[in-house]
Amino acid sequence: MAFNFGTPSGTSGTAAATAAPAGGFGGFGTTSTAAGSAFSFSAPTNTGTTGLFGGTQNKGFGFGTGFGTTTGSSTGLSTGLGTGLGFGGFNTQPQQQSTLGGLFSQPTQVPTQSNQLINTASALSAPTLLGDERDAILAKWNQLQAFWGTGKGYFNNNIPPVEFTQENPFCRFKAVGYSCMPNNKDEDGLVVLVFNKKETDIRSQQQQLVESLHKVLGGNQTLAVNVEGIKTLPDDQTEVVIYVVERSPNGTSRRVPATTLYAHFEQANIKTQLQQLGVTLSMTRTELSPAQIKQLLQNPPAGVDPIIWEQAKVDNPDSEKLIPVPMVGFKELLRRLKVQDQMTKQHQTRLDIISEDISELQKNQTTSMAKIAQYKRKLMDLSHRTLQVLIKQEIQRKSGYAIQADEEQLRVQLDTIQSELNAPTQFKGRLNELMSQIRMQNHFGAVRSEERYYIDADLLREIKQHLKQQQEGLSHLISIIKDDLEDIKLVEHGLNETIHVRGSVFS
Numbered sequence: 461m462a463f464n465f466g467t468p469s470g471t472s473g474t475a476a477a478t479a480a481p482a483g484g485f486g487g488f489g490t491t492s493t494a495a496g497s498a499f500s501f502s503a504p505t506n507t508g509t510t511g512l513f514g515g516t517q518n519k520g521f522g523f524g525t526g527f528g529t530t531t532g533s534s535t536g537l538s539t540g541l542g543t544g545l546g547f548g549g550f551n552t553q554p555q556q557q558s559t560l561g562g563l564f565s566q567p568t569q570v571p572t573q574s575n576q577l578i579n580t581a582s583a584l585s586a587p588t589l590l591g592d593e594r595d596a597i598l599a600k601w602n603q604l605q606a607f608w609g610t611g612k613g614y615f616n617n618n619i620p621p622v623e624f625t626q627e628n629p630f631c632r633f634k635a636v637g638y639s640c641m642p643n644n645k646d647e648d649g650l651v652v653l654v655f656n657k658k659e660t661d662i663r664s665q666q667q668q669l670v671e672s673l674h675k676v677l678g679g680n681q682t683l684a685v686n687v688e689g690i691k692t693l694p695d696d697q698t699e700v701v702i703y704v705v706e707r708s709p710n711g712t713s714r715r716v717p718a719t720t721l722y723a724h725f726e727q728a729n730i731k732t733q734l735q736q737l738g739v740t741l742s743m744t745r746t747e748l749s750p751a752q753i754k755q756l757l758q759n760p761p762a763g764v765d766p767i768i769w770e771q772a773k774v775d776n777p778d779s780e781k782l783i784p785v786p787m788v789g790f791k792e793l794l795r796r797l798k799v800q801d802q803m804t805k806q807h808q809t810r811l812d813i814i815s816e817d818i819s820e821l822q823k824n825q826t827t828s829m830a831k832i833a834q835y836k837r838k839l840m841d842l843s844h845r846t847l848q849v850l851i852k853q854e855i856q857r858k859s860g861y862a863i864q865a866d867e868e869q870l871r872v873q874l875d876t877i878q879s880e881l882n883a884p885t886q887f888k889g890r891l892n893e894l895m896s897q898i899r900m901q902n903h904f905g906a907v908r909s910e911e912r913y914y915i916d917a918d919l920l921r922e923i924k925q926h927l928k929q930q931q932e933g934l935s936h937l938i939s940i941i942k943d944d945l946e947d948i949k950l951v952e953h954g955l956n957e958t959i960h961v962r963g964s965v966f967s
Contacts, residue, residue: 576622580606583613583622584630606630609789626789627763633789634764636772637796638782641753642745649703649715650688651722653734654741659692662700666690669737673702676733677724682707683716692806694798701745718744753783761786 582588583602587595598614602624605611609626626633644650655662662669666687673685688701704716722744724730734742748756760769764786772784787793863871881887915923 579615579619579622580613580628580630583615587613587615589614589617603630607632609633629763629765631763631788634768635787635793636764636768636784637787638776639785640781641748641783643747643781644718644745646717646719646744646746647715648746649718649721650701650745651703651718651725652741652743652745653700653702653739654693655698655700655738656696656740657698657738658696659690659698662690662698669700672737676730676737677704692802694795694802697740718746748783756783763788 583599584606585599587598587602589595589598602613602615602622605613605624606628607630609624609628609631611624613622613624615622625631670685670687674683677683677685684705684707686703686705688703690701691699693699703718704721705713706716707713722742725734725742757773760766769784773779776782776784787796883889
């Protein structure tokens with residue numbers, strides 16, 4: 461889907477913007493007949509098509525003819541491809557027009573545009589096709605078609621109908637979005653090639669692709685094709701950014717300018733070879749000059765209300781990096797939605813990769829810290845062993861000699877330090893006190909670190925009720941036992957009296 465923002469095209473005096481295929485922004489200039497679902501923000505054109513890689517330069521994001529600059533046919537890759545350094549005209553700069561033509565030129569067919577506006581107004585307000593009350597119904601039908609952006613508006617028997625497209629000023633399905641402006645210079649030589657293939661296929665055949673592009677450039681040994689980046693696009697398309705390095709016989713090298721490389725890709729035979737490789741779009745990735753940006757912002761695209769355009773400029777979140785672009789129709793909205801989803805997936809993939817890298821770095825840091833601690837312990841052990849060896853060596857060397865004065869002084873100092881350390885009120889006592897405090901803190905910390913369980917209030921209430929019932933049951937059981945004991949005592953007392961009476965009788 462392509463955007464062509466600009467003035468109506470009908471003469472050869474202004475540069476016609478290249479009709480871009482689906483997936484790119486065509487150009488902000490005069491338009492030629494676009495194929496497929498391309499959007500053209502201007503009136504229908506009477507000029508012929510310029511093909512996929514048209515005869516004019518295409519700036520970054522496919523902004524048309526470079527905002528008024530065109531490349532002369534005598535420069536670029538068309539001269540001397542097989543001789544010299546391969547690119548005969550590399551040291552010559554593209555010819556530029558002194559005036560802002562092409563994209564920013566004013567309409568050259570003002571009467572034609574005025575007639576079209578008059579015909580559109582007649583079709584929407586006062587058609588005279590039938591000459592009765594049915595003309596009012598026809599006017600409403602034409603208005604509906606104009607709002608929708610499709611169909612033909614019949615209004616007069618002697619005048620052809622008006623063709624309603626989504627670029628007409630009355631179309632309601634319009635909005636303004638924002639696109640990033642490229643910040644690469646022409647000297648960087650970056651050219652974008654959009655392939656109708658998946659990213660996996662491009663990456664698996666990247667070397668073959670580079671060799672094929674080198675053959676397209678003539679197979680010159682002084683030229684080297686390099687891939688700057690590969691990015692996935694919606695609808696199983698892939699964007700490949702390339703640049704060409706030219707090496708001279710004296711050993712120096714330079715990048716081929718993007719406009720020169722693009723001019724070579726524009727040629728009919730080269731365009732056919734690129735199409736055979738699966739290329740559907742080619743454009744340069746170069747920054748816009750301040751004058752071009754100013755001219756673009758000052759002139760609203762055809763079919764866009766100037767008030768909406770001004771508001772879009774005010775609402776621009778970053779005027780240094782973003783530029784407003786109109787969106788017309790559901791297809792363009794769907795395309796931008798797919799691009800947004802694709803970028804979201806790429807960002808999520810990058811975040812996942814960063815997260816995995818962070819996890820790996822954390823593991824490496826933990827391993828490194830453990831190794832450092834191990835090496836510190838090993839170093840301390842080796843230091844102690846070395847000190848022991850030195851002590852034994854010194855003892856062996858001093859064996860048989862009397863204690864010298866400096867050694868005696870050192871022994872006295874050591875004895876003094878030892879006595880100070882062993883003093884109860886000095887360092888030893890303080891060390892013992894600190895050790896006891898550390899043990900207490902460790903004990904309290906262990907106690908605090910024990911798990912604590914909390915019971916829900918309702919459950920606690922039920923437990924209390926159950927324990928209360930158990931307590932009442934125990935109390936009742938105790939009272940029954942007491943009553944039984946009283947009964948047992950009475951029975952025992954009665955038995956004792958009976959035995960006593962019988963004893964007296966027998967006696």
